[in-house]
Amino acid sequence: MNEDKLKKLMKNFKQRNIEVEYFESLEDVKSLILDMVPIESTIGIGHSATLQKMDITNLLLERGNIVYDKELAKNREESKELKRKALTTDWYITGSNAISVDGRIVNVDHSGNRVASIIYGPDKVIIVVGKNKIADTVDDAIKRVKNVACPTNAKRAGYNPPCVALNRCVGCVGVCNILSIIEGQTDSNRIKLFIVNEECGF
Numbered sequence: 001m002n003e004d005k006l007k008k009l010m011k012n013f014k015q016r017n018i019e020v021e022y023f024e025s026l027e028d029v030k031s032l033i034l035d036m037v038p039i040e041s042t043i044g045i046g047h048s049a050t051l052q053k054m055d056i057t058n059l060l061l062e063r064g065n066i067v068y069d070k071e072l073a074k075n076r077e078e079s080k081e082l083k084r085k086a087l088t089t090d091w092y093i094t095g096s097n098a099i100s101v102d103g104r105i106v107n108v109d110h111s112g113n114r115v116a117s118i119i120y121g122p123d124k125v126i127i128v129v130g131k132n133k134i135a136d137t138v139d140d141a142i143k144r145v146k147n148v149a150c151p152t153n154a155k156r157a158g159y160n161p162p163c164v165a166l167n168r169c170v171g172c173v174g175v176c177n178i179l180s181i182i183e184g185q186t187d188s189n190r191i192k193l194f195i196v197n198e199e200c201g202f
């Protein structure tokens, strides 16, 4: 990754009270998460292809953490309950649809549980993003979310909005229900942004 760009990004996030760490591989991120998060903590997981690649839910469960991950649900009611419990955990771990060099974290959610947990509730939040999620400005990050992340996610989730065929957003309703931009934090120890020098997720 371009060193100047990374330095600028780190400086801009620091000014907004968001701590950034850079990693060469997802394996390194996984080791740090397992070291950093106490075994006695409760953990919420936001759906993310990047986290699934790390198999982080199973690793945390196996060593004794209580983990609320909607992917563990056997039905809709269980999924709702897991998402609700994840809102008040000690730690929340997730990915993001895009971040910008100018210091913003941008996400689109269908139901809003993931962005709600990032915004408020869990004491600490870890967001893991691959280098492919970095845009220059907040406007570019929104464009990435709408034209790259949303069509791919909609397809994965079994929806068929117009962007799946067109590969660009035409602004339909009912799928991308919540657009969130994290501009900063009051507590500098709350959100940790882990950037990986790999292509992760979409």
Ligand code: SF4
Binding pocket: 146, 147, 150, 151, 154, 161, 162, 163, 164, 168, 169, 170, 171, 172, 173, 175, 176
């Ligand atoms: S076309 Fe609809 S589903 Fe696709 S990115 Fe735009 S708002 Fe989201």
